[in-house]
Amino acid sequence: MNKFTDLPLSPRLQAALAELGFTTPTEIQAKVIPTLIAEKRDVHAQAQTGTGKTFAFGLPLLDSIDTSIKNTQALIIAPTRELVLQIYEALKDVSRQTGIIIEPVYGGMSITRQIDSIRRGAHIIVGTPGRLNDHLRRKTLSLKDLKTFILDEADIMLEMGFKEEIDEILKMAPKDRQIWLFSATMGSGIDQLIKSHMHDVFSVRATKKNEASKQVKQYFCVAPRGKKASVLVRFIEASPEFYGIIFCQTKLLTNEITEQLASKGLRASCLHGDMQQNLRNQVIKGFKNKDFSILLATDVAARGIDVSDLTHVINYSIPDEFDSYIHRIGRTGRAGKEGIAITLVTQSEKHRIKRLEKATGAILQEIAVPEFDSIVKIKMSAASDFIEQSKTPDQKFSPVHKTIKELIDSFTEEEIKNAFAIALEEKYFKDIVSEDLSAVSPKADDMVEEICIDLGYDDDMSEDIVRSYLYNTCKLLPQEINKVRVINKKTFISVSDNKFQEVLDLLRKTPISEMRHRAFVVQDFKRDSSGQAGRTRMRRVGERRDSGRSDSRSRGGERRSSSNRGGGWDRDRSRRDSSDERRGSSGRSRKY
Numbered sequence: 001m002n003k004f005t006d007l008p009l010s011p012r013l014q015a016a017l018a019e020l021g022f023t024t025p026t027e028i029q030a031k032v033i034p035t036l037i038a039e040k041r042d043v044h045a046q047a048q049t050g051t052g053k054t055f056a057f058g059l060p061l062l063d064s065i066d067t068s069i070k071n072t073q074a075l076i077i078a079p080t081r082e083l084v085l086q087i088y089e090a091l092k093d094v095s096r097q098t099g100i101i102i103e104p105v106y107g108g109m110s111i112t113r114q115i116d117s118i119r120r121g122a123h124i125i126v127g128t129p130g131r132l133n134d135h136l137r138r139k140t141l142s143l144k145d146l147k148t149f150i151l152d153e154a155d156i157m158l159e160m161g162f163k164e165e166i167d168e169i170l171k172m173a174p175k176d177r178q179i180w181l182f183s184a185t186m187g188s189g190i191d192q193l194i195k196s197h198m199h200d201v202f203s204v205r206a207t208k209k210n211e212a213s214k215q216v217k218q219y220f221c222v223a224p225r226g227k228k229a230s231v232l233v234r235f236i237e238a239s240p241e242f243y244g245i246i247f248c249q250t251k252l253l254t255n256e257i258t259e260q261l262a263s264k265g266l267r268a269s270c271l272h273g274d275m276q277q278n279l280r281n282q283v284i285k286g287f288k289n290k291d292f293s294i295l296l297a298t299d300v301a302a303r304g305i306d307v308s309d310l311t312h313v314i315n316y317s318i319p320d321e322f323d324s325y326i327h328r329i330g331r332t333g334r335a336g337k338e339g340i341a342i343t344l345v346t347q348s349e350k351h352r353i354k355r356l357e358k359a360t361g362a363i364l365q366e367i368a369v370p371e372f373d374s375i376v377k378i379k380m381s382a383a384s385d386f387i388e389q390s391k392t393p394d395q396k397f398s399p400v401h402k403t404i405k406e407l408i409d410s411f412t413e414e415e416i417k418n419a420f421a422i423a424l425e426e427k428y429f430k431d432i433v434s435e436d437l438s439a440v441s442p443k444a445d446d447m448v449e450e451i452c453i454d455l456g457y458d459d460d461m462s463e464d465i466v467r468s469y470l471y472n473t474c475k476l477l478p479q480e481i482n483k484v485r486v487i488n489k490k491t492f493i494s495v496s497d498n499k500f501q502e503v504l505d506l507l508r509k510t511p512i513s514e515m516r517h518r519a520f521v522v523q524d525f526k527r528d529s530s531g532q533a534g535r536t537r538m539r540r541v542g543e544r545r546d547s548g549r550s551d552s553r554s555r556g557g558e559r560r561s562s563s564n565r566g567g568g569w570d571r572d573r574s575r576r577d578s579s580d581e582r583r584g585s586s587g588r589s590r591k592y
Contacts, residue, residue, distance in 0.1 A: 007033060009063050016094045017059075026052035028206035029059075035202055036060035036180065042198040044181045044190070047206035053182045057150050058091045061124065061180075064148065067099045070121035071145040075173070077129055077166065079157045081106035087152065088126045100124065105141075107131045115140045129157065129165035136172055143173045150180045151193075158189035170197050215333030216313075219367040220343040220353050228344055229260045231369050232316060235342060236266060236294065238370035240378055244312030246296045247319070247328050254296040257316060261294060268294035271302065299324055308334045315343040318352055325356060342367065348449050348521070351500045383424045450483075451493040451504050452522045458488050459515055466491060469512045474503050492522070 004017050004025055017023075025033065028047040036043060037060045047053055061074055078084045088104040095102065103117045105127030111134070118125070118141055125132075125141070135141035149170065151157065157166065170179075179198050183190050194201055223231040236242050248254045251272035261268040269283050269292050287295045288307055295302075299319070310332040319325045325343075332339025343364065345353060353364055408416055455461045466484045470476045470493070482494035495503050507519035 007059075008037060009059060010098070012097045013059060013062060013094065016097060020093060022055070026056075026206070028052055028204070029056045031204045031206060032056045033060055035204070037063065039202070040178060042179045042181075042201045044183070044194060044198070044201055044203045045206075046183055046186055046204070051206055053152065054087055054090045055094070057152070057180050057182060058087070058094070061148055061150065062091065062095050062098060062100060065098075065100050065123045067123065069123075069145060071142060072118070072122055072125050073145055074124045074148040074150065075132070075143065075146060075169070076124065076126040076150040076152060077132065077157070077169070078126065078152045079128065079160055079162065081108060081128060083153060084126050084128055091124065091126070102126065105131050105135065111135075129162040129169065133165050133168055136169065146173050146177050148178050148180065149173055150182070152182050153184070154181050154193065155183040155185045155187060155190055158187070158193070163189065163193075166193070167196075215337065216329050216339045216341050218329065218341045218343075218362055218364045220345055220364045221367050221369060222347055222350060223344050223369070225346055228316065228346075229257060231344060232257070232314065233261065233264055233266070234370045234375065235312075235314065236261070237375045238378060239312065239340075240382060242312055243290065243293045244295075244310050244314060245302060245328075245331060246294065246314045246316050247302070248296055248298060249317035249319075251298060253317065254298060258296050261296075266294060267292035268296060270296040272298060299328070302328075302331075307331070309337060310334075310339060313339065313341045315341070318343055318345050318349055318356075326360060351449075351497055354498070355501050383427070386424075386427075449494075449500070450522050451495070451500070451507065451519055453491050453493070453507060453512065453517045453519045454489065455513060455515060455517045456487050456489045456491055459513070461486055461491055461513065466493060466512065470495070470503065473510055473512075474499070474506050476503070 003023055005014060005023075009017075028045060029052050032043060032045045033056060035041075036057065045053065045056060047056075057076075061076075065073055076087060078087055084104050084106045088102060091102055101120075101122050102124045103114070103122040103126070105114050105118075105125055107128060107130055111131075114131075114135070115138075118135070127135075132141070136143070151166065157163075181190070181193065181198065221231060221235075232246065246257065248257060251274060254270040254272050258268050258270040269286065271280060271283055275283070283295070286292060296316075313329050313332045315325070315328060319328065329339075329341035332341060343353070343356075356362075357364055411419070463484045463486055466486070467481065470481055470484075471478075476495065476499060480496045480499050482496065483492070484494075485492040493503065504519060504521070511517060
């Protein structure tokens with residue numbers, strides 16, 4: 001199967017795929033979709049996150065729905081509310097003209113509103129295990145007409161302790177339902193789930209990994225959050241022929257950065273999920289026609305854009321998973337042309353570049369912020385071109401051109417030169433970012449990144465236990481351990497940069513104690529600006545410094561993120577707000 005058009009999908013689904021720009025299926029889609037369409041059997045599909053699993057089960061599912069039946073015919077279970085919403089939005093996009101009703105169900109949302117939506121009729125429900133069980137216990141959700149039961153990121157759900165909830169839901173489902181199980185790994189939990197609930201299982205595995213094009217030059221630049229927008233403008237101004245996409249993590253951020261670029265006189269527009277389809281089409285058409293040269297978008301909103309001559313892709317927000325990174329930068333460097341990909345990171349995110357390199361096999365060179373003088377030279381070149389073009393003999397002039405020349409003749413040469421200089425400055429240099437951005441990286445003395453686990457003296461934790469773990473489990477040398485500090489309820493661990501991510505991953509995979517604990521990233525900000533040792537305040541990455549309350553945006557407008565499996569503090573906070581997500585979050589980004 002080389003194209004989606006080779007599949008026996010309904011004409012409406014085919015039209016929706018074409019409109020969204022999907023033409024060629026991924027490996028897992030090509031392997032599993034024909035089976036799900038043609039055969040009524042249980043399926044286990046194993047593929048890494050970001051390989052297109054949502055459409056692998058979503059397209060056959062949408063094609064199997066009978067819209068004349070108003071009750072729930074399919075249940076999709078995902079571990080977190082973020083993944084629920086991503087699946088919901090992806091399927092909603094491709095099912096707009098089918099009459100299929102899809103409803104998301106998760107904790108933190110009004111259950112009364114969810115009950116009303118379910119009662120009105122939902123063919124497909126996408127939800128988290130905890131909230132789905134809640135509805136089943138309340139008898140506000142009936143599974144009597146259920147035909148298909150889908151477990152997405154099943155390995156993550158088992159890791160998070162949702163096995164009991166999954167078992168309970170399966171017990172309430174009809175015996176003749178199909179189970180489509182999707183996971184990135186094949187552990188004992190998945191094997192047990194298959195043996196307990198599935199029959200005549202068709203197993204398929206995708207092994208192909210995405211690779212970045214060799215035509216794309218990859219760079220990263222360290223910039224503080226408060227300076228990121230200014231740094232972005234510098235890179236755009238340093239490339240007179242800039243024609244590219246700026247990827248942001250949130251819809252809100254795309255709007256904010258678009259406004260900031262427009263205030264600098266740059267031609268920019270944005271795409272996000274809240275846009276009506278006709279407006280979305282206008283933006284994409286304008287970008288393809290080069291009515292504007294800068295497009296800001298989220299990963300989801302950028303679907304369907306196929307432009308072959310992009311010069312740049314800039315990751316304003318570093319993606320959580322390498323699959324998203326590969327997909328982003330693959331939009332430039334096409335048709336034999338070279339492309340440039342630049343990822344902006346804060347000092348606290350710098351270690352993620354090494355992880356990205358390891359996962360993709362690529363090398364990202366560190367690049368400095370373009371200097372102010374170099375931007376001035378570029379602008380001067382543009383001004384010079386403007387003057388040269390005005391000397392063209394056959395140029396057509398406006399009706400007032402003669403009057404303007406007569407006005408100029410009434411002034412002295414010096415007055416005319418001064419006025420012309422002011423006019424050129426207004427035209428080419430008015431909004432240039434003149435602040436000093438040559439050394440925007442925070443000083444090491446201003447911020448220290450540490451790993452924190454939520455066990456301390458009160459839990460019989462000690463520095464000796466921690467160091468023994470670092471030596472024996474993490475295989476660290478004494479010189480690679482900067483500091484271990486144990487207090488009543490928490491323990492802080494500082495290690496060398498090249499070991500940071502490895503230690504963090506091991507702490508999550510192999511706990512330091514029999515007691516269950518979480519490991520996350522914190523930053524230590526010094527209050528004494530004089531440089532002398534002073535009181536410090538530990539805070540989780542993403543927590544506000546002023547009041548200690550979590551906020552979805554930093555001062556620069558970007559969602560701050562810890563390294564909890566690529567997830568963020570906001571995601572962690574959402575788990576605490578709801579029993580659905582109380583066990584953690586995968587934070588995996590997705591590719592449809």
